[in-house]
Each structure stands twice: as structure tokens, then as C-alpha cells.
Amino acid sequence: MKANTLRVYNTLHTWVGLMAGWALFIAFFAGAITVFHHELHVWQNPARLEGQHGxxxxxxxxxxxxxxxxxxxxxxxxxxxxxxxxxxxxxxxxxxxxxxxxxxxxxxxxxxxxxxxxxxxxxxxxxxTGELSAFLNALHYSLGLGLNGTYFMGIISVLYGLALVSGVILHLPRLKKDLFAVRPGRNLKRFWMDSHNVIGLFSLPFHLIFAITGAMFCLSLVMVMVFNVLTFDGKLFDSVPRVxxxxxxxxxxxxxxxxxxxxxxxxxxxxxxxxxxxxxxxxxxxxxxxxxxxxxxxxxxxxxxxxxxxxxxxxxxxxxxxxxxxxxxxxxxxxxxxxxxxxxxLHYGTYGDMAVRIVYLIAGLAGAFLFYSGNLLWIETRRKARQAEQPRVHKLLAQATVGVCIGTCIGVALCFPAALLWPERAVSYVFWPVFGIAVAWALVRPPIRAAVELLYVAALATLTVPLSNLILTGDHLFVAALNGRWVIAGFDIGAIAMAVGYVALARATQRRAENGPVESVWASPRAVAARETREPQAAMRKADAS
Known part of the structure; x- marks a missing residue:
């Protein structure tokens, strides 16, 4: 394929991903949990507060x-x-x-x-609409913004499909060589790129399903309205209920x-x-x-x-x-x-048993990772080497990415204890303030510090899921598992696993801040200060030697 053509697809893939990335992260993260829609009802059932079980x-x-x-x-x-x-x-x-x-x-x-x-x-x-499963479902298909949010997510799904097609075309030439090439090491940018590409390619069937069905579900009314005027002479609406x-x-x-x-x-x-x-x-x-x-x-x-x-x-x-x-x-x-x-x-994975839905959960979380890592890669790719001051837009994009993505994780996690503590109150009253605080915190902090701090907060927030289950219902992991209530135990196990993942990601991010290029927006202030101290000393030694 010609170099100019590849550049066009690269530009399309990058900018579509950037424009749709935040909304898709929220949709994928909430959607991964919504796969267990019925199980969420079991977990939130008020009867469990009284020691009763379904x-x-x-x-x-x-x-x-x-x-x-x-x-x-x-x-x-x-x-x-x-x-x-x-x-x-x-x-x-x-x-x-x-x-x-x-x-x-x-x-x-x-x-x-x-x-x-x-x-x-x-x-x-x-x-x-205020219960846990209903809110997470609404967050998935409309960002919790009602009908307008549904239309918006329909447009996002179309852009998402464009990003998938352009990404596949972009990576086809080097598919055979780089398919299994995940190269860890000091070059963290290359490692993130490899991880992004491998996860994207192996989860491509799921992404194609989500993009096509998501666009159809969200834009079906719009398409009916258009075809009603252009093709069916105003008679289509009469046929819609029948079909x-x-x-x-x-x-x-x-x-x-x-x-x-x-x-x-x-x-x-x-x-x-x-x-x-x-x-x-x-x-x-x-x-x-x-x-x-x-x-x-x-x-x-x-x-x-x-x-x-x-x-x-x-x-x-x-x-x-x-x-x-x-x-x-x-x-x-x-x-x-x-x-x-x-x-x-196909969209919700309802055709299969628990094993199929676990695969959908993993595919959903992997999709969320793709959009998070895609934004990080864009920032790193456009970093100006050996230049201390980076464009302001890069820092803002990094801060917003951290706030929106990790803020979503924190907000969703805290919806779980909220569903038990205040069953009569919509969990959206917890999610949106927490999400707003996380975004505001990310915008006033250096990107790297905000990322590390919010990741640790996400880990603590996720641990409130098994903790609230233990304190409020007494139905903790071991009791639930020993009594065969794996729906309840599964949420505790999943929350603990995700908390461990957030801590691991926070530590990896901190290492990146200390050891990565100091001109990056992800460099820690301490690393930058150390470089500023070393460079004059190196210049003086070079001058003395000459």
C-alpha cells in the first residue's frame, strides 16, 4: 500500500479515536459490567440487607x-x-x-x-432508572444523558467503526511480523503500542459487533425518520410496530x-x-x-x-x-x-452462559484499555524530544484522559456501596459528583501525579464493593462461596482483582514518571528537576575538558 494512503488511514484512525475515545471508554467500562445485568439485581436486592437470599x-x-x-x-x-x-x-x-x-x-x-x-x-x-443495573446500562448506551445521549452514542459508534476499519488497514502490512510482538523493556512507548495493537487485533470481532449493533440501536429512530421521508413517502412509521x-x-x-x-x-x-x-x-x-x-x-x-x-x-x-x-x-x-x-x-452476550459473559466482560475492559492507551500513545507520539516545554494541548489532553477514564472507574465502583446504603436513592447522585471531582482534580494537578493518585483512589473505591457487602449484609466472599452463592462472591472477587490491577497500573505509571523521557507530560517534577540539575553540570564538565 502506498505511503500516502497509509498516512491517510493513520490520521483517520488517530483523530477518530481521540474524538470518540472518552465516550467509548465510559460506554465500554459500564457495558462490561452491564453484561451481568441480572446478577446486579441479585447483588442489590434489599432483602440481602436482612439476611435473606433469592x-x-x-x-x-x-x-x-x-x-x-x-x-x-x-x-x-x-x-x-x-x-x-x-x-x-x-x-x-x-x-x-x-x-x-x-x-x-x-x-x-x-x-x-x-x-x-x-x-x-x-x-x-x-x-x-435509579437502581444500579439500570443506571449502568444507561451510562453504557447514552452516557446517562437520556435520548440526546443515545443519539450522541450512535454517532460515536459510527466513528468507532471508522477507527476500526482504518486501524486494521493500517496494521495489515505488518500483521505477520508484529502480531505477537509485545516487547517490554525501557522503551515503554513501544510496549504500550504493541499492547494496544495486539489487544485491538485479537478483540476485533467483538469490536465490530459492538460498533455495528451500537450504531443500529442508538440511531434506529433517526434512520426510520430519514427513510420515512426519503423512501417510504411518510408511510414507514405505520409499519414499524408491526415489524x-x-x-x-x-x-x-x-x-x-x-x-x-x-x-x-x-x-x-x-x-x-x-x-x-x-x-x-x-x-x-x-x-x-x-x-x-x-x-x-x-x-x-x-x-x-x-x-x-x-x-x-x-x-x-x-x-x-x-x-x-x-x-x-x-x-x-x-x-x-x-x-x-x-x-x-450479540451486543449484550445474552445468548451464552456465564463463560460467554465473562469473555464479554474481558472484551469490554480490554476495549476500555484501548481507548485509554490510544490517547496516551497520541500524546507520546507527538512529544517534542529534548524540549522541556511541551504544547499546552498535550498536557490538557493527558489531564482530561486521566480525569474522565479513572474518574469513571471510581464513580462506578462507589455506585455499588451506594446501592446498598441508599436503595431508595438513585446511584447517579453518587456517580456524577464523584466523576466531576475526579475530572476537576486531574485538571489542577500535573498529569502524572493525578494519574497515580486517582489510580490509588480507584483501588480504594473498588475495595468498598466487598467491604460494603461484608458490613451491610454479612454476605462476604467466603460465606457466599461456601454457600454456593457465586453471583455474590463473583462481584467481590472481581472487585478485588480490579483493585490489584489499579495498584499495579499506578506503580507502573510511577516508574514511567521516574525513568521515562523527562520532556514527556508523564515525567514527574522530580525527574525534570534532576535533569535540569544534571544538564548544567554536564555542560560545565564538557567545557572544562575542552
Whole structure:
């Protein structure tokens, strides 16, 4: 390949990486933990504060009916369309979501519905969006910034794909020679470059999956809007619900009719979903109306696209009662649902067991390392040799990289004890102040000192995960492991391992500060002062010798 072409790809890879690096670090770090979405529910379960542990839950139809009927009697708007999450080991209570006539979302669970009037009227989404797993997921796909953040991450995913393609093309010529060449030694810049390249190449399949599916998920609404105007003459929006959901949207007939029991609906769904299908939720539309339908959603084991649903005509006294509207479960779904379900499973690793999700965890953390190391390499590559004063932009980039990346690690770690200490308070109230303090600290300190100090703080913050688990629940690593609660023990083990990693990285960074080039922004002030002392002495000795 021509040298000019390689320079173009190198420039594209570098600048795209710089522009997207911070956002991608946050997304990858939070996303790596979000792979264990269900396990996070188990870890945060308030019952653990009382020494209780989750057990397998058998969902009974009459209990579902009682919950739905009481919910509709208190909040009639829910009858139009309500999504009811069935109890499970991870979430042993019912959870319902619906929109009112103004389009505002509400949520309710069994505990509040059975409480007093104030509890029944408390339908704020804070109960759902503020919990640990929900916040980390939002941090992953939108940086916690809502819909605008989702669109922003969609654009970042497109840039991320460009960086991947340009990086592969850039390194293809020397792939055979340098694939396994990780050369430790005094040349730390070369070592970091080798590590960046090797990790990037071996995790490339995961990165391609994340980039493509991330762009599709975040920009799907934008793409629909564009195609709706340019290609489908304004008719695309009418087709979207039909091709993306198990059942179409229905309108009320205005004629009351009892809805089939949940036991009947679940039995029909299991019959058509197969023995591998496990219902996890039911979406009711027009409950109590002659046009009522139910969409029984669940998961199928041993399937790439493991999510699916069975749509059923649910008005008990109508001729079509119990008949299928659609079967969108594994092995029976149409192409649209097959592709969407497979994309979701590939992005989050839901198609596999614990071993697959551990691989996704490692791939996510390795991806975060790529963006951190990429910024460091850019700074080092543009360092002016033998020049004490480096461009101000290099120092600012180093400080911001340290603050954003390590601040994210500290903030996420402290969300765990916060979830146990203040279960009624959104963990975002802890993350954002901690993140802001870390960034501010990095901006007022020399880059190397900020990096070392914040890495040690990150280690201490991460150790609060097993510590809070021990103090608040008594369910520490050894108790959990001896009783076979490896979900709980796994978080403690992972936190301790990450704390050790932060300490090791802090010590390596300190060695780099002492032994690396003194003109680098990563050089310690002490090393710089020592050089300034040595250079005049060397000049004097040279003059005396001449």
C-alpha cells in the first residue's frame, strides 16, 4: 500500500479515536459490567440487607391476574397498554410499566401497590432508572444523558467503526511480523503500542459487533425518520410496530369483555414457544375490552436470538379467544425479529452462559484499555524530544484522559456501596459528583501525579464493593462461596482483582514518571528537576575538558 494512503488511514484512525475515545471508554467500562445485568439485581436486592437470599420463583396465573386487576383499578390508564414483568429470582416482585394519556411513563411494583394510598400513587420512574443495573446500562448506551445521549452514542459508534476499519488497514502490512510482538523493556512507548495493537487485533470481532449493533440501536429512530421521508413517502412509521413487536397496536372496541386468565395465556405461550421458552413478562393491550391482546415475552435457551414473544387474542368471550397473532420465538420468528433479536443477543452476550459473559466482560475492559492507551500513545507520539516545554494541548489532553477514564472507574465502583446504603436513592447522585471531582482534580494537578493518585483512589473505591457487602449484609466472599452463592462472591472477587490491577497500573505509571523521557507530560517534577540539575553540570564538565 502506498505511503500516502497509509498516512491517510493513520490520521483517520488517530483523530477518530481521540474524538470518540472518552465516550467509548465510559460506554465500554459500564457495558462490561452491564453484561451481568441480572446478577446486579441479585447483588442489590434489599432483602440481602436482612439476611435473606433469592430463591426460585414459581409464577402462578392467579397472582398475575390479581396484580393486573388491582393495578388497573388504581390506575385505569394502565388498561390501554401495560407491560408486566413476572417475578423471578433476580426480581421477586411484579413490575409494571405503562403510559398515561399524555404519553408520560409510570411504573409500579407489588409492594407499593399493596401499600397505602401514597405508595400506590408513587409511580415515578426513579424506582427503576435509579437502581444500579439500570443506571449502568444507561451510562453504557447514552452516557446517562437520556435520548440526546443515545443519539450522541450512535454517532460515536459510527466513528468507532471508522477507527476500526482504518486501524486494521493500517496494521495489515505488518500483521505477520508484529502480531505477537509485545516487547517490554525501557522503551515503554513501544510496549504500550504493541499492547494496544495486539489487544485491538485479537478483540476485533467483538469490536465490530459492538460498533455495528451500537450504531443500529442508538440511531434506529433517526434512520426510520430519514427513510420515512426519503423512501417510504411518510408511510414507514405505520409499519414499524408491526415489524418490531410481537403484536400490532390495537384500538379499543368500546365493548367490555373479560380477558383470558394469565394461566391460560402462559400455557398457550409455552405450547407454541417450545420447551426451551420461559415467559418473563406479559404485555396486555386493551385489558377488559373485546379487542384485548396479550404479548407473552420470554427467553429461549440454546438460541442466538434468545429473546422472543407469543402474541395472543386475549378476549375470553370472543370467537378468536386464544388464537395466535404471531409467534416470534426462536425457530419460529420472521426475518425482521430474527435479525433484531440476534443483534441484541450479540451486543449484550445474552445468548451464552456465564463463560460467554465473562469473555464479554474481558472484551469490554480490554476495549476500555484501548481507548485509554490510544490517547496516551497520541500524546507520546507527538512529544517534542529534548524540549522541556511541551504544547499546552498535550498536557490538557493527558489531564482530561486521566480525569474522565479513572474518574469513571471510581464513580462506578462507589455506585455499588451506594446501592446498598441508599436503595431508595438513585446511584447517579453518587456517580456524577464523584466523576466531576475526579475530572476537576486531574485538571489542577500535573498529569502524572493525578494519574497515580486517582489510580490509588480507584483501588480504594473498588475495595468498598466487598467491604460494603461484608458490613451491610454479612454476605462476604467466603460465606457466599461456601454457600454456593457465586453471583455474590463473583462481584467481590472481581472487585478485588480490579483493585490489584489499579495498584499495579499506578506503580507502573510511577516508574514511567521516574525513568521515562523527562520532556514527556508523564515525567514527574522530580525527574525534570534532576535533569535540569544534571544538564548544567554536564555542560560545565564538557567545557572544562575542552
Amino acid at each position: 430463591t426460585e420463583v414459581q409464577v402462578e396465573g392467579p397472582a398475575v391476574d390479581a396484580f393486573v386487576q388491582k393495578l388497573i383499578s388504581v390506575h385505569p390508564d394502565a388498561a390501554n397498554s401495560v407491560y408486566v414483568g413476572l417475578p423471578s429470582k433476580e426480581e421477586p416482585d411484579f413490575n409494571a410499566y405503562w403510559q398515561d394519556k399524555a404519553g408520560e411513563w409510570h411504573t409500579m411494583n407489588g409492594a407499593r401497590l399493596n401499600g397505602d394510598k401514597a405508595a400506590q400513587n408513587d409511580t415515578s420512574l426513579d424506582h427503576a 418490531t413487536s410481537g403484536t400490532p397496536e390495537v384500538v379499543a372496541s368500546g365493548r367490555a369483555s373479560p380477558t383470558m386468565t394469565s394461566a391460560q395465556l402462559l400455557a398457550i405461550a409455552r405450547e407454541h414457544g417450545g420447551e426451551r421458552f420461559t415467559p418473563t413478562a406479559i404485555r396486555f393491550q386493551r385489558y377488559g375490552d373485546a379487542n384485548a391482546v396479550a404479548d407473552v415475552r420470554g427467553e429461549s435457551t440454546r438460541a442466538l436470538g434468545n429473546g422472543g414473544s407469543v402474541g395472543i387474542h386475549a378476549a375470553a368471550n370472543e370467537p378468536n379467544a386464544g388464537k395466535l397473532i404471531a409467534n416470534q420465538t426462536a425457530g419460529a420468528r420472521d426475518t425482521n425479529h430474527m435479525v433484531y433479536s440476534a443483534m441484541f443477543a
